[in-house]
Amino acid sequence: MKKISILFAVIFLFAACHNAQVKNINQQEKKNVILVIADGTGPHLMGHLMEYARLAPSSPYKDKKSNLEKMLNEGKNGIVLNYTAESIVTDSAAAATQFATGAKTYPEALGVNAEGKKVNSVLYNAKQKGLATGVLTDVYVLDATPAAFYAHQLNRKLRDGIIEDMTVTQPDLVLGGGLDYFVSKTDLENKKYADILARVPYISEVKGQAKQDDNLTKVINSGYKLAFTKQEMNSLNDGKILGLFAPVYLPPYPPADWQGPNLLDMTKKAISVLSKNDKGFFLLVEAGFIDWVAHENAPQTVLRELLEFDETLAYIKNFADKNKNTLVIVTADHDTGGFGMAYYKPTKGSENDYNAFEKFSKLDxxxxxxxxxxxxxxxxxxxxxxxxxxxxxxxxxxxxxxxxxxxxxxxxxxxxxxxxxxxxGVFWATKKHTNAPLFVVFYGDNSAIKDNVFHNTDLFKIMNNYLKNK
Ligand SMILES: [Zn+2]
The missing domain is CATH 1.10.1200 (Non-ribosomal Peptide Synthetase Peptidyl Carrier Protein; Chain A)
Incomplete structure (x- = not known):
């Protein structure tokens, strides 16, 4: 009897060790990359977020530290230059193509190099290796930053082509706005998708801006399940998920009856779905609306969007702290607006003492x-x-x-x-993009990072090498 017990104990121990070993190998092999792009968020705006957190009398941060500041403190930092093959100042499409694929290209190009030839992205490569992949944004899913990871078009405005490319590359998860570009006026007039569109809470705002008909058919036939509300998104746990939560962009000031998710909701969902993959995942998170409102030189909405971006960073930081084989990169694609506050000698109650920060939040x-x-x-x-x-x-x-x-x-x-x-006290240099160098932070599993000054094409190499070295 004793012998049998010992035998069982030995078998049990062996099995336990073996399982632990297998688990260990799996955990070592599993690698995640989360790339967070704060669109249009140059160093002035990132500084603005950190100063607001530290100085505003009603700062929402108890410890007066934004999550961006915490990540910069705990991670490895550098600056990113973002010139294209043809210009000093970039647009979002060229910038995204360059950090998604490592190829220099020309403004407005999407997933093609300077000669117009198709180039593969880190998302495509990750998918080829069996990793889960996703892109999410608070603007539309066909917009330049997410599209550069799955599409190949000579111009970012060729949206029907971008949809076609989505059905070929097939990221597991695509979340954001943009139903308006998936349906045409004819589709709407002919009530082609009446059953599906009956589920869309914002359908009265959908105008049908797609140039081609039948885009939704292509998407559905390629295996995507559609979600139009946060509830629908949360009910889908696997397969290919395409979330379209607004006609174009997710509203910065959602109406009372808003049923869509925000940037953080989408990020939580994406990480929970993608992290089920044993080999790991690649995820792009774009805080895209910062750029849109910086183009409008609207500082109160910019601050609101920066705070939403920063709230999302807290969740991502926490995930990376708990999941050691995760590299998080936070940066921007370019600066928009050349935001700044100008000096004049402060007197008590004047516009550029710390109370100035109150104006941004009150005006929100x-x-x-x-x-x-x-x-x-x-x-x-x-x-x-x-x-x-x-x-x-x-x-x-x-x-x-x-x-x-x-x-x-x-x-x-x-x-x-x-x-x-x-x-x-607020000044903007322009309503366009500028060439300001960008902050970058490498957080989590960042031991391979040695340099401090990067071109945005280097980010592709870093992400791709990280996922390759399994
Ligand atoms: Zn941009």
């Missing part, structure tokens, strides 16, 4: 972002375009609560915005 009560306000003003009859109307719009649509009499006599909305923000 706006219902619209600047683009929508500009469209509204443009549509007014000429005799309504005056400073009284502008003041009314600033108060009602944007939540600017203070006395706005300094805008009297200004009929031009763009000039009114500039005057308003300059009074707050």
């Amino acid at each position: 009560s706006g219902k619209s972002f600047v683009y929508e306000v500009e469209q509204k003003y443009k549509a007014l009859p000429e005799d309504k375009k005056n400073s009284d109307t502008i003041k009314k719009i600033f108060k009602e649509d944007l939540g600017y609560k203070e006395n706005l009499d300094f805008l009297d006599g200004i009929n031009d909305l763009k000039k009114a915005f500039k005057t308003y923000w300059e009074k707050q």
Whole structure:
């Protein structure tokens, strides 16, 4: 009896050791890369987020530290230059193509090199090796940053082609906005997808901007399951998932009846689905709307978006802390706007003492972002375009609560915005992209990182080598 017990004990021990070994090997082999792109977020804006967290009297951070600052402190840092094959200043498509594929290219190009030839992305390579793959964004899923990882088009505007490419590359998970580009006017008129579109809570806003018909058929036939709400997204746990939660972008100020997820919800879902793969995963997380509102030079919405990006970083940081074989890279594709606050000698209560940060957060009560306000003003009859109307719009649509009499006599909305923000000490160099060098942080499993100055094509090599060295 004793002998049998010993035998069992030996067998048990052997099995336990063997299992532990197998588990160990699996864990060593499993590798994850999470690339976080804060679109349009140059060093001024990243600095703005960190200063806001430290200095704003009503900072939402108890320890006065943004998650970006924590990651910069604990990770390895550097700067990224982002010139293209043809220009000093890049657009999102060329930048994304360069860090997704390692090939230099020309502005507006997507997943092709400077000669227009198709180049494979880190997502494609990861998929070939059997890893799970995903892209998610708070703008539309066919937009340049996510699309550079799965599409090959000579121009970023060839959206029907981008959809076709999605069905070929087939990332496991594609989440964001953009249903408007998946259906055409004819599709809508013919009620082709009546059953499916009956599930879309925002269907009344869908105009049907796709140039070709039948895009949804292609997507469904290629195996994607569709989700139009957070609830639908959370009910899908495997297979190919395409989440389209808004006509184009996820709203910065969601209406009360909003049923979609936010950036953090999508990130949580993506990580929970993709991390089931034994070999690991590649995930792109894009905080895309920062760029859109930086183009509008709208600092209060920019701050709101930066805070949402930073909230998402907390979740990703925590995942990397618990899952050691994870490399997280946080950076931007380019700077948008050349944001800055200008010096003048502060007096108590003046515009650039720390209370200035309060203005950004208090002004975050706006219902619209600047683009929508500009469209509204443009549509007014000429005799309504005056400073009284502008003041009314600033108060009602944007939540600017203070006395706005300094805008009297200004009929031009763009000039009114500039005057308003300059009074707050805020200046923008441009409404376009700039060539500012970008912050990058390598967090988690970053032992292979030796340099501090990078070109964005180096990021592809780093991610690709990391996933290759299994
Ligand atoms: Zn961009």
